[in-house]
Amino acid sequence: MSFSRPWFVQFLKKLIEINLPIRIDVSNFSVMHLDEELISLMHNAGIKRVSMAVESGSQEIQMRINKIIDFGKLKEIIRIIKSKDMCVHLCWMLGFPGETLGQIKSTISLARELKAHSNQFLTVLPYPGTRMFKEAKDDGLLVFQEDDLDKFDNRSCDYLKSDEWNYAQLQEMIYDSNIEINFLNNFYFESPGGEERLLELMEKLLMRLPEHIMAYIVAGYIYKRRNELDKYYKYYLKAARLFERVDLAGTFSKYLLWEHCIINDFNQYLAENRQIIKY
DSSP states (O other): OOOHHHHHHHHHHHHHHHSSSOEEEEEEOOGGGOHHHHHHHHHHHTTEEEEEEEEEEEEHHHHTTTOOOOHHHHHHHHHHHHHTTHHHEEEEEEEOTTOHHHHHHHHHHHHHHHHHSSSEEEEEEOOTTTTHHHHHHHHTOBBBBOOGGGEEEEOHHHHHHSSOOHHHHHHHHHHIIIIIIITTTOGGGSSTTHHHHHHHHHHHHHHTTTTTTHHHHHHHHHHHHOOHHHHHHHHHHHHHTTTHHHHHHHHHGGGGSOHHHHHHHHHHHHHHTOOOOOO
């Protein structure tokens, strides 16, 4: 939307003029196109959330994918967006052809540092016909070559190989980062009125994913801080009972070993209520 600055300014001013009574979220911004004037106009137009694709925290990978984001400007843009009480959503990609484990860790570290309100972590999937696919093929990094696009799904398929990581490790790093950054250390905990917004997000998530144990734990923790003890017990009890399922315990039990105030509080609840969970 911000590619043509004159058009975008005109569009935002029109939005301000007609004053639509709706929530507006905008996506796919280039950090390099944004500045304080545009962000102020976006805020005045009623935009509540801004989504930006950073993709990698490694300057080497940034150069390779022709993104070349100035991380200093990125931090400043995020600061300005937050100062307008707008939410920041960042998109990240892990597992580029030839990417090292150190470069992947740089991405996760930058996501931690930027403290967006939400982050989306995805694995890289080069499609046939793209330069990335050709480079991966030429370097012998494709697990197999397939032209049926219906079979390309980055949520379940393994397409690239590396001497430093495999697909299972990549998915584990992505899920761990999601739990750490989006749930336990979410920036909403640090922002005025943020806990209310985070609680709303957790409850909306549970409507879509009613077996997400960590969402129950985070929601229960917030309810306890609000002294709404009936709901606190309800959510913690639901989380504890979900741990009885072998498949869910296999996904979430590792997080009970993490040293974190939310995890410590839930573990204390389990001890006090004699809930036994094997992990």
